[in-house]
Each structure stands twice: as C-alpha cells, then as structure tokens.
Amino acid sequence: MINLIKKWLISLGSPPLFFKWASKILPWFFPISILILLTGLIWGIGFAPTDYKQGDVYRIIFIHVPSAILGQSIYLMMAIFGFICLIWRAKLAGMFLRSAAPIGASFTLIALVSGAVWGKPTWGTWWVWDARLTSTLILFFLYAGIISLYSSIDNKQKGDRAASLISVVGVIIIPIIKKSVDWWQTLHQPSTFTITSAPSMTPDMYLPLLICVIGFYSILFSILLNTLRAEILIRERNTSWVRQFLNNQIKE
Amino acid sequence: MLKVDNLSCQRSNDLVFKNLSFEVSKGANTEIIGSNGSGKTSLLKCILGLIEKNQGKISWKQKPIEETRTFFLKSCFYQGHQLALKNNFTVVENLRFSHSIFNSNEEKIISSLKEVDLFEYRERASSDLSMGQLKRLAIAKWLLDEHELYLIDEPFASLDQEGTLLVSSIIKNLNSKGCSFLFTSHTSSNIDSREILLDNYS
C-alpha cells in the first residue's frame, strides 16, 4: 500500500506524467468548477435573503470572503511546495510556486479591493487600519516580493529555489506579523469607525457562501493545472516528449 | 590523485561539455585548452563543487569527491577569473586576509612578495597597481602555502613576457615539490603538461 502511494507520488512529480494527468482531468473539471462557482454566485447574489442590518451591500461577501481565504491558503500551499522544492529539488514543485504566486497575489488584491468597496457604504471609508486589513495588505506585499524575486533571476531553477526559500521563511514569519499587528492595534486606537459585525448568518446565507468557497477553490485548481501545463511545456521544450506532443497537436 | 570520469556539465539548459575523462597525477600538470564558452571555467567550478555536475564521477585519492569534500578543498587552491583582490586593501593586507591562511605568517608574505617582484609596493593600495601587477599579486598567494593541487583559471592572461616566464618558473618550482596544476587557457602554453582540448567534448 505504502509502495503504491509512493509510486503514485513519484509519478505525479514527473513533469510528463503530470502533464498527461492534468490534460485528462482538465476538460471535465474546468466546466464543473465553472458550474459550482456560478451556482454559488447566482444563489448568493440573486436569491439569498437580504441582511437586515446592511441591506444588499453585504452580498459582496460572496466574492470577498472566498478570495481572502484563497489568498491565504495559496501562500500556505506555496510554502509547502517550496519546502518540497528545497529539500527534494522537485522540479514540479518549483513550477507550482511560479504558477501559484501571481494567482495568489490576484486573489489577495481582489480581497482588498472588494473589501474597500464593501467598506465605503458600511464604514463610510475605503480603508480602515484594522488588524485584518493590514495583515492582508502585508500578505499582498509578500506576494509582490516573491514575484519580483523570481522574475529577476534568469536561471529558472535558481529562481524557483530562491522563491521557495523566501516563501518558507515568510510562512514562519506570518504568524508573528499577525500577532504584532494585533498588538499594534491595541496600542493605537484612533479608529472612530467601529467595524460592524459581519452579518449573522442563517443557513440560506452561509450555504451559498460555502458553495462560493468551493467554487473558488475548484476554479483555482483549474487555473493552476492549466498554467502548470503551460509552464511544463515551456521548461521541457527541448525534450523529445514535448516535441512529439506538439507534432501530434499540429497534425490534429 | 584527481580523477574525472565521464563528466558532463550543464549551464542553464545547454550542455557545455560531455563525457570528459582525465586524471591529474602528483607533480604533473594538466592544461585545459578551449575557445570562449567551451566550459573551461565551468569545469573548474564543477570540480570544486561551486556548480553542480550533470553526470559522471570525480574522485580525489580514490574516493568519491562528495565524501572527501572538506579534505579536498583544504588541499587545493583555486584562482578564478576574478582574482579575489580588494582594491581598498594594501598589497600586504590582500595577502594577510587571504582565505587560506589563518595565522598570517609575515615572513612567508614578504618572501612571496619578493618572488613576484612586488616587495617595494607592499604598502601601496591595490587600486594603484596595474592589471599585470594585480595578476602577480594573485600569484603571490600561490606561494603562501603549498597545496597539493592548484586549479588556476587562465594563469597567463594579461601578463607580459617577463610575467609569463615568472609564472612558468613558479609552476616548475612547485612541481618539483610535488604540487600539481590544473589550469585553463585558450592557446597551448609552453609549460610541460598534458593537454586536453575541451572543444572535442562539446
């Protein structure tokens, strides 16, 4: 059994096999993820009940919360794959990092922007120096740093490993950042805006939210599989299997 | 002593050389000759472990080099294309802070400076020296300590006739003490050595 899992993991780690596997899954997984996402969004935005405190503005939660969750979990994934890339020098883990970082940065940015749009009508301002907002902003800067680091290194594998190292160090420091931002909050209390508590959720509100989160995750995996496929083709362009694959593509 | 077996080396997707095999024996010289970009520097760095090899085996005194890395590094001397000299240091300081000696032995420093004809410049800042003089200062480092193997990248570059003769005589002198040299150049030098044409292995 253990041997079987090992074999499976090794086969996943090899770019050509992963490419084949991803190509098989994508054609049916991508439509399904779109379907889940649309279900969640349409239910949440069209049919979920109006919040009695905030009115219809709260519906931005169906975009804001999933993208904030994704922004954080992509960073965690990057750190895990970064660790694998550093220790076992798995090529695919490095490629994962490179494909995931821009996506993570985008979701964090979406979370920040949607939060600002949500904040304007509820708090009366685009931005509040609240602990959670500040940590998210710093997370966005961390993504930006990682992207600028690997894009400045010409050698792809070196770039992967440098980005891996900084994401592993970052994931260790992130809890310290969060904790310190909390302290900073308690020390400076200038905020005249009290953050209105999130709408208390009834099942017909959080069920669509849950579906939205699942939908966002599945869209993420579709995008990741696709960008990884592209990255594999670029990196392995000199190998015989890629040439063969491309020749077959042209014939078709 | 040093044995390279079937070595291949890659620099960012391009194979620079492949299936290279040779052996360096005690007190003998080996010369790596190749055009620009043929991988001379890569070969030296690969032996030292500064860049990773693709394939093949390197062994030092019958043991794989991975097992005896520290031991190997301590018994060899490397001079790269960059000479590892600081412009802000004086000539003497450059030798004093050279990595290979912990307890700077002033007598050794003075005698090696005399040997490369830089003794009267000893308190000058290294930035005042000409390129050829800097090269000679780097050569003075060879003499601070005797090493079993010298890996030298282009020892004859930017040296005049006199300098070339000096290097040749120093190499010969060290050879007689049992030191071996592995050095690179783009044309054959007139030092008694085994020549390896790297272009044949691309």
Next chain:
Amino acid sequence: MNEKNTLFNWFKLVLKRDLVLSFKKIATFMVPLVFFLIVITLFPLALGTEGSFLSTLSSGVIWVAALLASLLAVESIFNEDYRDGTLDQFLISGEPTFILVLAKVLAHWLVTGAPLLLASLISTFFLYLPEGLLFPLLISLLMGTFLLSLLGALGGALTIGKTAILSAVIVLPLSVPILILGVAVITSALNGQDFFSYLYFLGAMLAIGIPGLCLATTEAIFINYD
C-alpha cells in the same frame, strides 16, 4: 589546532577582514548614517516644525529611518565579495558557510547598525523625543537593528548580483513585526506601561532569528551558486 579553535579563527578572520575593509572605505559606514540623518531631516521639512507634533511622531520616524537605512545597506554584505571573486574563495575554503554568514552579519551590524544608534541620539534632539524615552528607544533599536541585519543578509544573499532595492522589497514586509515591536516598546514606555514584555519578545525573535535566518541565508547563497 583543535576543531573549536579553527571555527573561532575562521569567524575572527572574516569579521576582522570585513571591519578593516569598511574602515578603509569610509562610504560603507558613512552612507547609511548620512542617509538616516537626511531622512530624519525630511520629516520636519514635510510635516512642519511644531514641537509637540514632532515629538509624538519622533519614535516612529526614527524607527522607519533606521529600518530603511539598514536594509538599503545590504550591498556590502555579499554583493561586493561576489563580484571580485572573494565569495568563491570563502565557499571553497572548506570552512562552514554558516559561520561565515554569522561573522558577516555581525560585521554589517557593527558597521551600519551601531553607528545608527549614535545617530539616533542626535535625531532625538531634532525631533524633540519626550523625556525619559531615550533608554527604551536605544535598547529597542539595539535589538531591532541586529534583527534587521539578519533579515538584510537574507535579502542580500537572495539577490546576489542584483540591486539593493530588490532585496528591500523582499525583506521589508518581513520586517513589519520588528518595526511594530520596536515602536511598541517606546509607546508603552510613554504610556507608563511595562515595556519589558515587548523587549522580551524582541529578544525571543533574536534567539530564533540568529540561527534560523543565518541558516536560510546559507541556503540562499548556495541557491545562487549552483
């Protein structure tokens, strides 16, 4: 020579070499110092010279200036040695790279961090730092700048052969806790609270950061080499 002695000698050699080198080249410790003082001067120019206003801002301004000055000075840690081939020599010396990193961080702190402490003394007069905050400011800067040197070394090692501004972009988000804790020490002293708890936390970060970040820096150097 026994093992321990050799390691210590190796540490001493690198440290001494870096210190002598930076005394030869005045710019190495002058530039961060002058940069710091210029940044400090810019704040009253931009915000006005009203005493009470400046004095509430003073500790934060000093900390931000110190952060920028010490992170922008990472060029001298690895980049120069990389360019002239000295780093190659260090790596193939057969001595542990971890010790090399440790010595270089200490040298960097002695050359940039320690003078910043003196400069911050001067800047307290410029910015009218409230009475009695000098000790918390200095002790928090003392610990904070060393942590910043550690982080700066990591950034410098990751960006060997590149610009210092890139390493600042990578490292600045990670330095947020240092800044917050450093300023928290001073703010809580101002409010008459016990500021030692924040100092202990800074100390704990140092205790983890010295081995942890040096290890990461060592790895970063090797990444840039093969």
